Amino acid sequence: MNHAIAHMDLDTFFVSCVRRDNSQLHGIPLIIGGGDRGVVASCSYEARYFGVRSAMPIRMALKLCPDAKVVKGDYDMFSKLSHEVTEIIQQRVPVMEKASIDEFYLDLSGMDKFFGCYQWTREIAEEVTKETGLPISFALSVNKTVSKIGTGESKPHGRLEIKETQIKPFLNPLSIRKIPMVGETTFQLLSRIGIRTIKTLSEMPVLTLQQMIGKNGTELWKKANGIDETPVIPYSERKSISKEHTFSDDTMDIFAMRSLISGMAEQLAYQLRKEKWLTSTVVIKIRYANFDTETKQQKVAYTAADHTLTKTALGLFDKIYTRRMRLRLVGLRFTGLVHGSHQMNLFEDTEELMNLYQTMDRIKNRFGSEAVGRAAGFHYPAKISESPQKA
Structure with a gap:
């Protein structure tokens, strides 16, 4: 049976939640955080254009984007809306994993016999937006890694399907930063020896990667080649x-x-x-x-x-x-x-x-x-x- 794994990610979730109830905040640079000495919890695409990013000190963010409006986050509201989205998705799919407050994996393997997996995923995304007013992007592929990278490339309002024959052409030109497990330290290490694209990384000998970055070398090589056997873990909330x-x-x-x-x-x-x-x-x-x-x-x-x-x-x-x-x-x-x-x-x-x-x-x-x-x-x-x- 061919695997069909969808990754769904609510677009700028905190920002979308705040804008949902205040139309005056649409279209302007928006920062979600708390106080001049706090950090950016989330920011709108308008603010990102000026270089603002999550976890950046708000003072620095306002220097980059002086016209941005800072709004204090309401985590009770965020939690409530995340729960609503979770229920909508969970009712429609056989197996769902909630990876974070705004991120989900769906295992739709075998459902293509009854209904096209892409069409099924698209209708779920449309239902989420219709019922909650929150925009959501998704990508559908054969495993979690490729679908997650696909969602990142398709945002905002993304709808993307990456079939098995398209995986290498899709991944190859992308920066190694796009691989979920590549942090700043690993990027700098690989970049110093000229490994900056996923294609170059995928062609590296596995043993060389193991010597450079340790036990994660094999896993990194697999992800660069579009290989990921990680299962979608059924969602159950810890109390x-x-x-x-x-x-x-x-x-x-x-x-x-x-x-x-x-x-x-x-x-x-x-x-x-x-x-x-x-x-x-x-x-x-x-x-x-x-x-x-x-x-x-x-x-x-x-x-x-x-x-x-x-x-x-x-x-x-x-x-x-x-x-x-x-x-x-x-x-x-x-x-x-x-x-x-x-x-x-x-x-x-x-x-x-x-x-x-x-x-x-x-x-x-x-x-x-x-x-x-x-x-x-x-x-x-x-x-x-x-x-x-x-x-």
């Missing part, structure tokens, strides 16, 4: 992530418990960012020595930031721990999760904070989650009997 710690001896040590919670919050926040989640609800759980258990929760603006989540968690702990009685267990849970990227959605954060989180995450990715952290969480036990929970 929460959590950690619990049961003390070996019941305790009333407030300092130790607050330090423990700070450490939990930092580790869970790093996990959110690593897996590209944002949370909207913080829940603290305590269990007294007599086994009485209490929980308290608080809503927050969607975030994956340590400082916000730690402050909220500690505030909840101070409110819930009211008895002068020893505790046997403390737990922390982040729930109300949605897909989202830390650097794109912290509308209130400054450029300095963004740089701090990105630097800390790079260190943790390389040396482990406990390689660096805040002093407040230093007393967080590294080797304790925790119960990480996923729902």
